[in-house]
Amino acid sequence: MTIPETASTAASAVTTMRAMVRERYGSPSDVLRNAEVAVPTVGADEVLVRVHAAGVDRGTWHIVTGLPYPLRLAGFGVRAPKNPVVGGDLAGVVAAVGRDVTRFRVGDEVYGTGHGSFAEYARASASKLSAKPASLTFEQAAAVPVSAMTALQAVRDRGQVQPGQQVLVIRASGGVGSFAVQVAASYGAVVTGVAHTAKLDLVRRLGAKHVLDYTVDALPHRRYDVILDIGGNTPVARLRKALTRTGTLVIVGGETKGRLLGGVQRQLGATLLSPFVRQHLGTFVCKENADDLAVLAGLIDSGQVTPAVDRVLPLEAVPAALQLLVDGRLLGKLVIAVV
Ligand SMILES: NC(=O)c1ccc[n+]([C@@H]2O[C@H](COP(=O)([O-])OP(=O)(O)OC[C@H]3O[C@@H](n4cnc5c(N)ncnc54)[C@H](OP(=O)(O)O)[C@@H]3O)[C@@H](O)[C@H]2O)c1
Numbered sequence: 001m002t003i004p005e006t007a008s009t010a011a012s013a014v015t016t017m018r019a020m021v022r023e024r025y026g027s028p029s030d031v032l033r034n035a036e037v038a039v040p041t042v043g044a045d046e047v048l049v050r051v052h053a054a055g056v057d058r059g060t061w062h063i064v065t066g067l068p069y070p071l072r073l074a075g076f077g078v079r080a081p082k083n084p085v086v087g088g089d090l091a092g093v094v095a096a097v098g099r100d101v102t103r104f105r106v107g108d109e110v111y112g113t114g115h116g117s118f119a120e121y122a123r124a125s126a127s128k129l130s131a132k133p134a135s136l137t138f139e140q141a142a143a144v145p146v147s148a149m150t151a152l153q154a155v156r157d158r159g160q161v162q163p164g165q166q167v168l169v170i171r172a173s174g175g176v177g178s179f180a181v182q183v184a185a186s187y188g189a190v191v192t193g194v195a196h197t198a199k200l201d202l203v204r205r206l207g208a209k210h211v212l213d214y215t216v217d218a219l220p221h222r223r224y225d226v227i228l229d230i231g232g233n234t235p236v237a238r239l240r241k242a243l244t245r246t247g248t249l250v251i252v253g254g255e256t257k258g259r260l261l262g263g264v265q266r267q268l269g270a271t272l273l274s275p276f277v278r279q280h281l282g283t284f285v286c287k288e289n290a291d292d293l294a295v296l297a298g299l300i301d302s303g304q305v306t307p308a309v310d311r312v313l314p315l316e317a318v319p320a321a322l323q324l325l326v327d328g329r330l331l332g333k334l335v336i337a338v339v
Pocket residue numbers: 057058059146147150171172173174175176177194195196199230231232251252253254255284285286287325326327328329330332
């Protein structure tokens with residue numbers, strides 16, 4: 001590796017690495033290729049991680065395709081992607097630290113989010129890394145960061161879930177949903193999970209007391225204290241009928257084919273309506289941070305949360321992995337083994 005001027009590093013002569021890269025936005029199978037590229041250089045507050053495993057999530061699919069379009073204005077590159085290497089979630093070992101980093105040393109096992117984790121090395125802000133949960137393998141740990149932080153912030157901060165509350169998790173079998181069921185149960189909620197027929201067993205195993213098969217069951221009326229809506233695009237008016245009079249609706253996501261808004265119309269509508277009704281309706285964007293990674297490590301090491309890893313695939317399978325994800329064919333999370 002090239003020793004960065006600002007970093008104290010492990011001795012290594014490696015200057016290049018294997019990575020999945022792209023030069024333009026497009027379908028993963030069209031634009032992604034396996035290449036030998038330069039190992040990244042870290043800034044003063046960054047860490048270079050030797051990636052052992054990388055998690056696959058919806059955000060990565062959006063960043064590869066560049067859709068919906070406003071995402072390109074959010075710093076990812078308007079005409080072409082700024083960072084050729086894709087992937088965010090990672091688990092690995094610290095290979096170098098920037099000048100101002102005091103929380104980590106070379107050799108520490110870490111997990112969190114970085115810039116370009118589908119590669120042998122990735123740089124990451126020290127503020128978005130934490131010690132890897134001791135009870136997990138690197139592959140399990142890589143399944144956690146963005147999905148579980150989103151679930152935690154939905155349950156704890158936006159839903160403010162209390163013990164004994166009835167919580168409905170819509171699309172409970174995916175990346176965010178599989179963590180949301182477990183985190184809500186760890187907060188003492190009575191969880192009902194909504195999923196496709198084939199995924200109901202997983203949702204029960206994750207800790208849902210009740211399950212609803214959306215292919216046959218309608219949403220009940222006025223029953224849940226909190227609804228975490230992670231996908232499926234149920235109209236806000238219909239969701240409100242399944243909430244108590246002062247209940248809370250948290251819209252986490254929901255995919256449409258919309259290239260301009262990508263389905264955020266529901267989130268906008270709920271946020272605008274909320275001040276005029278007794279129910280609390282809203283949405284949020286996950287804030288990636290080390291404190292929440294540490295909270296999650298605690299929930300994991302105490303046995304309250306376990307990542308549901310559907311399968312582990314090699315680095316060159318990233319395009320196929322993203323296709324499995326968007327086709328909705330995964331039970332929980334998919335992980336890329338890099339080492
Ligand atoms: N607010 C935030 O900060 C934030 C953070 C992370 C993610 N998100 C958003 O939250 C949503 C869920 O993310 P996720 O990572 O949990 O996604 P995911 O892992 O793909 O899971 C979502 C679930 O939706 C269903 N599904 C997915 N693709 C489908 C398809 N093509 N046809 C039918 N059903 C399909 C599947 O459940 P069934 O098979 O049971 O239907 C799947 O388990 C996305 O819209 C994502 O962009 C938001």
